Every structure is written in C-alpha cells, then in structure tokens.
Amino acid sequence: MPEIEFMQTSGGNVMSDRPTWDEYFIKIVELVKSRSTCLRRQVGALIVKDKRILSTGYNGAPSGCKHCSEVGCLREKLNVPSGERHELCRGVHAEQNAIAQAAYSGTSIRGGTIYVTDQPCVLCAKLAINAGIEKIVFKGDYPDKLSMDLLQEAGIRVVKYSD
C-alpha cells in the first residue's frame, strides 16, 4: 500500500491572509491548468525548487500541432475510460510538458518538487523519478495504482493536498 502524506490548507491565520508556500504554488498551478486544451480533463503542473518556480506545464498538443479541442480526440470518440490508452491522444501531459519545458531551457529540476492538480499517471511518474524530482504534491485523484507504487519504490515523497 503506497504511503501518501496528507496536507490541509491552514485556511489563513488570524494575523494575516498570507498564503503558505504550498497554498501559493497550488493557487498558481490552478491558473496554469486553465490554459489546457484537453477535452476530458484539464491538468496543470508546476516545478519548484528552493521556493522558486522553474517550469510550468498544462496538458495539450505538442508545439506546432493542432489541439484535441480543434481536431477532436480519439480517446473521447472511443469513450476510453480515464487512465487508459494514453497513446491514442495527441496531448502531452501537464507534468511531461513541465519537464520538457525545463529541458528546453536547460534548467535542472533535480531535487525539485512538482505540484500537480491531479494525481500523476504512471508515465508522468516514471519521467518525474528519472528527472530527479523528489516530492510530488497533488490534489485530485486519478485511477493509477502502479504510479503510486513506483513513486513509493523510488523513495519520492508523495503529498495529497486538500482545501
């Protein structure tokens, strides 16, 4: 059984409404997510190290390619259940885009934390592990047990955030 930590928002304290770092990054990743062009689930990702944002990503088609929102999505057409047959969709996952964006600019994300609006799938989990990500903070659920098993096996800290 994968070990997941749970974290709840402080709800702001009496003296100030200043958000904690986690609240701050979670709010930003929600904004990142709003740029997604996926027909089924909008996801945002944010890679942070030493309280600095290194990279962002949302799910959508690769640069220069048409979005699912323009040409349709085969997974949508075939009614593929959530979490299955990722290869049928032209979209790049939010976490994959955030990792690719770091590579594009030559930014090391080793030792970083990735904030994601949903629990990462196994493909993204594998990439995050090998890119040197040490901690994952996510909000929504996603049906992928292998992902959680691998993250735990690799010693990644997995934190589930809730409002």
Ligand SMILES: [Zn+2]
């Ligand atoms: Zn698609």
Ligand SMILES: [Zn+2]
């Ligand atoms: Zn994924």
